[in-house]
Amino acid sequence: MADKGISVKDLSVYYGDHKAVKNVTIDFNNKDVTALIGPSGCGKSTFLRTLNRMNDLIPSARMTGEIWIGDEDINHPKTDVVLLRRRIGMVWQRPNPFHKSIYENIAFGPRYHGITKKSELDDLVEESLRKAALWEETKDRLHTSALKLSGGQQQRLCIARSIAVKPDIILMDEPASALDPVSTSKVEELISELKEDYCIVIVTHNMHQAARVSSKTAFFLSGELIEYDNTETMFTNPSKKETSDYISGRFG
Numbered sequence: 001m002a003d004k005g006i007s008v009k010d011l012s013v014y015y016g017d018h019k020a021v022k023n024v025t026i027d028f029n030n031k032d033v034t035a036l037i038g039p040s041g042c043g044k045s046t047f048l049r050t051l052n053r054m055n056d057l058i059p060s061a062r063m064t065g066e067i068w069i070g071d072e073d074i075n076h077p078k079t080d081v082v083l084l085r086r087r088i089g090m091v092w093q094r095p096n097p098f099h100k101s102i103y104e105n106i107a108f109g110p111r112y113h114g115i116t117k118k119s120e121l122d123d124l125v126e127e128s129l130r131k132a133a134l135w136e137e138t139k140d141r142l143h144t145s146a147l148k149l150s151g152g153q154q155q156r157l158c159i160a161r162s163i164a165v166k167p168d169i170i171l172m173d174e175p176a177s178a179l180d181p182v183s184t185s186k187v188e189e190l191i192s193e194l195k196e197d198y199c200i201v202i203v204t205h206n207m208h209q210a211a212r213v214s215s216k217t218a219f220f221l222s223g224e225l226i227e228y229d230n231t232e233t234m235f236t237n238p239s240k241k242e243t244s245d246y247i248s249g250r251f252g
């Protein structure tokens with residue numbers, strides 16, 4: 001396993017007695033975009049949230065199994081969750097910029113993690129916005145409210161915000177589902193570019209999107225990982241009937 005990837009071993013997640021994710025073992029590599037697909041309720045978001053311990057916030061949730069990032073067991077009692085979430089960024093379905101300026105949205109994380117020098121923050125803001133393909137659209141209005149950006153721009157800002165703290169991994173839960181087609185294609189282009197530098201895991205309901213942006217695809221059904229392979233193989237020659245039925249739209 002490459003240093004910057006994720007290794008999941010026999011992971012199960014429960015809400016009370018309900019087992020929502022069932023004994024999943026999977027590795028996500030650096031410089032890969034992996035799409036998680038499957039019908040509603042099959043456990044994709046639960047699984048994704050477990051990867052940066054967001055499920056800790058749900059009282060009824062508990063997990064068994066192991067999740068490793070490089071040589072770090074993310075559930076070890078000594079793991080610092082704040083630092084962990086710096087290494088594993090998260091982009092949600094709906095853009096959720098802070099009620100602050102564009103600049104402050106990006107500078108917030110690095111400042112929280114100890115960067116205080118203005119020139120350093122300025123550079124980080126520019127670098128992150130450039131990586132998120134948003135610099136040209138925002139460079140003359142950095143100190144205006146992020147809420148004045150369009151939905152698509154806000155989502156790219158949220159991606160820039162997660163990049164600013166220099167994560168190894170970016171998790172995305174249906175990042176384009178609330179966006180119009182033009183913004184969706186910009187976010188998809190961005191994901192394809194970001195994969196050069198990060199390990200990206202993305203939940204999507206959109207099969208075309210999975211085919212366009214991902215190099216690997218994992219198909220979940222009723223909490224189980226049914227099949228995981230190169231995206232091209234999954235979409236042209238899946239080995240399991242359930243995968244083929246789902247991809248061809250016969251259920252879900």
Ligand SMILES: Nc1ncnc2c1ncn2[C@@H]1O[C@H](COP(=O)(O)OP(=O)(O)OP(=O)(O)O)[C@@H](O)[C@H]1O
Nearest residue numbers: 015020038039040041042043044045046047058060
């Ligand atoms: N906070 C929660 N408390 C209790 N049960 C939950 C909670 N979140 C999810 N579940 C249950 O866990 C199962 C998996 O849900 P999850 O949201 O992970 O599926 P999903 O594949 O992401 O669905 P969707 O595609 O509709 O977002 C479902 O049965 C759901 O009802």
